[in-house]
Amino acid sequence: MTGSSRWADLWPRFISALVMLAIAAIAILSGGIVFNAVIALICGGIFWELAAMYWPGQGMRAVKLGTIAGLAFFASTFLPVLLAVAVLLLPIVILAIEDRMKFAKPLSLFGIWIMLAGVGFVWLRNALNVDWLLWLVCVVVATDVAGYFAGKIIGGRKFWPRVSPKKTWSGTSAGWVAAALVGAVFTGPLDHGIFLIVLSVLISMASQAGDVAESALKRQRGVKDSSALIPGHGGLFDRFDGMLGASALFLGLFALANL
Structure with missing residues (x-):
């Protein structure tokens, strides 16, 4: 794979990400x-x-x-x-x-x-609390961005080639590290110590699990993307699978903790 083809999707991904970030910011602030x-x-x-x-x-x-x-x-x-x-x-x-x-x-x-x-x-x-939502979104975004760049730059052994052929162990582990760093940044605003860092890594794993689940679905249905709505990203399911995994886990953990 040449260097140019390796990064061919970066620009449309970046532009689409900016648009989605603007929409998300308006929605969250409102x-x-x-x-x-x-x-x-x-x-x-x-x-x-x-x-x-x-x-x-x-x-x-x-x-x-x-x-x-x-x-x-x-x-x-x-x-x-x-x-x-x-x-x-x-x-x-x-x-x-x-x-x-x-x-x-x-x-x-x-x-x-x-x-x-x-x-x-x-x-x-x-x-x-809106700060908790911002934390969760930042964990998922950091996991995705770190995984994308580590996978492209470092590469290496595939995480689960039969289900998600592009994912690597380097990208997966980079996502965990990035999530832990986000957790560390939010320990002050959310008034939680090491617990939040551990929780951030768990949320990162749930995000990756959501991505793998959607990849398995697409592979089983024989499609590359869930749709073509978002340039560089595919469909809504492609873009938000990690968010879905993270949100569902956090909701479940919170419900269990308050039983």
Whole structure:
């Protein structure tokens, strides 16, 4: 591989990242309905991509499911907990019925993961503390950026070639180091010591697990990207798989700690 081809995707990735960063900054700073709406759009978009991968050539069917999922998620943010759960499950039930049970199990599992992660983001921003949300986003971004550059520059042994042929052990471990550094920076603002550094590495691993899970899905469905929505990145699922993994783990750990 030549040097130019190795970095061919860097410029479109950079421009797309700037646009996404600007949208994220506006949403996070605004909070409330604006933030909820952005998360709902992302969840709906990922549902659309998920359905399109399992139902190729049935574009309107996938769009319908994505629209229902996005609207259901947005509506759930205004409802009491039990009713919100029922509404969040609605697109997953519709998905299983629409699929006539052919791919119901994997589709449902991915659907539940997407919705849980979305709930985690909304809860982090609007109920816990915006600093916690910024920490989680920084951990995932640092993991991704460090992994990308370490993998390109250092290379070496592949992490799991059968599932994700581009991932290397150098990139994976660089992501853990970067996450630990982010945790160290946030120990002051979040008033947590070594615990936050350890948690940051765990969140980094969850982020990487989300990426691997989505890679396995794409490999099983025979597609390169979940869609072509984001230049240099692929689709929403390609870009946010790590965020989904991180958010779902944090929500689960917090729930366990407060049982």
